[in-house]
Amino acid sequence: MSKLDKTEVLNAFEAAYQAANGKKPEITSKPGWYSIDGGKNLRLAEVAELTEQLTSGDTSAQPAAPAKKTKTKSAVPAKAAVKKPPFTITTANEEGYTAEEFWIVYLAKKDHDCRLPRGVV
Numbered sequence: 001m002s003k004l005d006k007t008e009v010l011n012a013f014e015a016a017y018q019a020a021n022g023k024k025p026e027i028t029s030k031p032g033w034y035s036i037d038g039g040k041n042l043r044l045a046e047v048a049e050l051t052e053q054l055t056s057g058d059t060s061a062q063p064a065a066p067a068k069k070t071k072t073k074s075a076v077p078a079k080a081a082v083k084k085p086p087f088t089i090t091t092a093n094e095e096g097y098t099a100e101e102f103w104i105v106y107l108a109k110k111d112h113d114c115r116l117p118r119g120v121v
Contacts, residue, residue: 009048010034016054 010027017025017036026037033041042050097105107114 004044004048006044009044009051013047013051013054016051020054 013036014025014027028035028038030041033043034047035041036047036050103116107116
């Protein structure tokens with residue numbers, strides 16, 4: 001196995017990619033892996049092979065750009081967007097809340113999902 005110099009391989013790939021596609025690639029590196037334009041993760045040897053294929057003119061081995069997701073806006077009525085708790089909120093009575101009612105009210109006031117203690121409801 002030959003030793004590959006990371007900077008040389010990546011610089012050669014950038015030059016070949018820019019010549020083939022007309023734009024500079026976005027290379028994300030993780031320890032031992034390289035992702036080109038958000039595509040599949042490749043090892044340095046695979047990037048070197050891809051460089052050879054780009055310089056030879058073979059375009060079938062170019063990394064596929066990730067499919068762009070189209071955002072669809074759904075018409076959600078304002079009433080459906082309101083978060084509805086999975087439990088009922090009780091109102092204070094003259095004697096105050098019971099322990100069960102207190103926890104229901106306390107957790108309903110928080111801005112994120114909370115679970116009730118075991119045995120409640």
